[in-house]
Amino acid sequence: MARWPLLGGFAVVVLGAGWFLTRPMPLPDDALAGLTPDPQNGAIVFAAAGCASCHTAEDGPDDLLTGGKRFASPFGTFIAPNISSDPVHGIGGWSDLELASAIVTGVSNDGSHLYPAFPYTSYTKANLQDVVDLIAHMRTLPASDVPSAPHEIGFPFNQRITxxxxxxxxxxxxxxLASADTPQLERGRYLTEALGHCAECHTPRDALGGLQKDRWMAGAANPSGEGRIPNITAGALTWSEAAIAEYLKSGFTPDFDSAGGEMVAVIKNTSRLTDEDRAAIAAYLKAIPAISNL
Amino acid sequence: MPFKKITIIAAASAVGIVSTAFAAGHLTPEQQRGLDARQAHMSLYAFNLGPLGGMAQEQIPYDAEVASAAAANLAALAAIDESAYWVEGTDTSIEGTRAKPEIWADMAGFEAEQVKLVAATATLASVAGDGLDAMKAAFGPVGQSCGSCHESYRAPRQ
Incomplete structure (x- = not known):
């Protein structure tokens, strides 16, 4: 009989330790010390990180981060929040440190975990200079007073502790891509894995929603349920590097079909990068392992 | 009596299943013609975009005459009344098309995309012979117009 309280006590200790080890861990207070923001570079980071693709309204202006777009997933529907400069409904009232923590650690300014529909699992690789530049740029964008809508997700996923x-x-x-031995590949890796978060759609996910890194960029089911997100490794994408770079600039394929679906919003962003940056992304896609379609 | 009833239900279900399967696998001649026509139309866009895109991307030298002819073709293609192409029931529920049901659900929005393409190709046609820079500047909006329609109304490949 005495075993049950003992077991119960043990369970409390294990859960407590689990909570403690996985508690929200924002950036340390001095993480941004000494960094001077450059809003001009911030505009490039903003495009490269694709912020507007998710946080603008359907058919809304490109710079009004009012939120509201819906993202279906096996766990429920996530609704992009207002991250405009509005002090009440947007992020105008957040400090730089709070914003940087949200972006690279996925912790909100109230200390809770954010859902990874916000791709902080990619942004965690961003360098903090780029992050403060980005934040400075976001503060120059217009405010929207539209309140953020709550995500539509059920138990247990609505428990942020999970x-x-x-x-x-x-x-x-x-x-x-563990080794990137030229400056171009290093830049391409940074743009693709960190800011561009391309893998969030182009890499399949396991049952818990984590990326399957052994099938990196090898194509995935479309979370909207419609068609597939294509394999962009050399195992399926046989375009030249120049053709990939051109696609990221104009949206045209080598045979003059055009990008469609979600990729149109991505091209809007990549068209704002430099030719060198687009070439770097193309070089990166040729450097990752070629994986055949299943 | 019950036996008869079951037979009737079974027969009715069989008819239902067979007709559903027929609808999924076979198009009416009118549907097939619409599908063929719009896909051919898309090929003609791609064919005429080819030389302009090649010049804009500086893969081939700029040629005012070739550019003007291709741009005039694009403008003519865009101006064609396509309304008869989009036959009811020829969306992604059938094989061989990526046309989303949104086309029929939002025909006004879909037609507005064509209006944009008409404007962009007309502008391109008016300047395509005026030198590479002028052509390039007008070519961008044509590509954006293609993307804008494909963003909302074309499904990804299976």
């Missing part, structure tokens, strides 16, 4: 263990399993600051 995100702690998830983050422990799936967040890593290690590059998937």
């Amino acid at each position: 995100l702690g263990p998830w983050k422990a399993l799936y967040t890593s600051d290690e590059w998937v």
Whole structure:
């Protein structure tokens, strides 16, 4: 009989330790010390990180981050929040440190975990200079007073505490392409794995929603249920590097079909990068392992 | 009596199943013609975009005459009344098309995309012979118009 209280006590200790180890861990207070923001570079980071693709309204202006777009997933529907400069409904009232923590650690300014529909699992690889530049740029964008809508997700996923263990399993600051031995490849890796978060759609996910890194960029089911997100490794994408770079600039394929679906919003962003940056992304896609379609 | 009733239900279900299967696998001649026509139309866009895109991307030298002819073709293609192409029931529920049901659900929005393409190709046709820079500047909006329609109304490949 005496075993049950003992077991119960043990369970409390294990759960407590689990909570403690996976508790929300924002950036340390001095993380941004000494960094001077450059809003001009911030505009490039903003495009490269694709912020507007998710946080603008359907058919809304490109710079009004009013939120409201819906993202279906096996766990429920996530609704992009207002991250405009509005002090009440947007992020105008957040400090730089709070914003940087949200972006690279997935912790909100109220200390809770954010859902990884916000791709902080990619942004965690961003360098903090780029992050403060980005924040400075976001503060120059117009305000929207539209309140953010709550996500539509059921139990147990609506318990943000469950995100702690998830983050422990799936967040890593290690590059998937371990060696990038030219400056171009290094830049391409940074743009693709960190800012561009391309893998969030182009890599399949396991049952818990984590990316399957052994099938990196090898194509995935479309979360909207419609068609597939294509394999963009050399195992399926046979375009030249120049053709990939051109696609990211104009949206035209080598045979003059055009990008469609979600990729149109991505091209809007990549068209704002330099030719060198687009070439770097193309070089990166040729450098990652070629994986055949299943 | 019950036996008869079951037979009737079974027969009715069989008819239902067979007709559903027929609808999924076979198009009416009118549907097939619409599908063929719009896909051919898309090929003609791609064919005429080819030389302009090649010049804009500086893969081939700029040639005012070739550019003007291709741009005039694009403008003519865009101006064609396509309304008869989009036959009811020829969306992604059938094989061989990526046309989303949103086309029929939002025909006004879909037609507005064509209006944009008409404007962009007309502008391109008016300047395509005026030098590479002028052509390039007008070519961008044509590509954006393609993307804008494909963003909302074309499904990804299976």
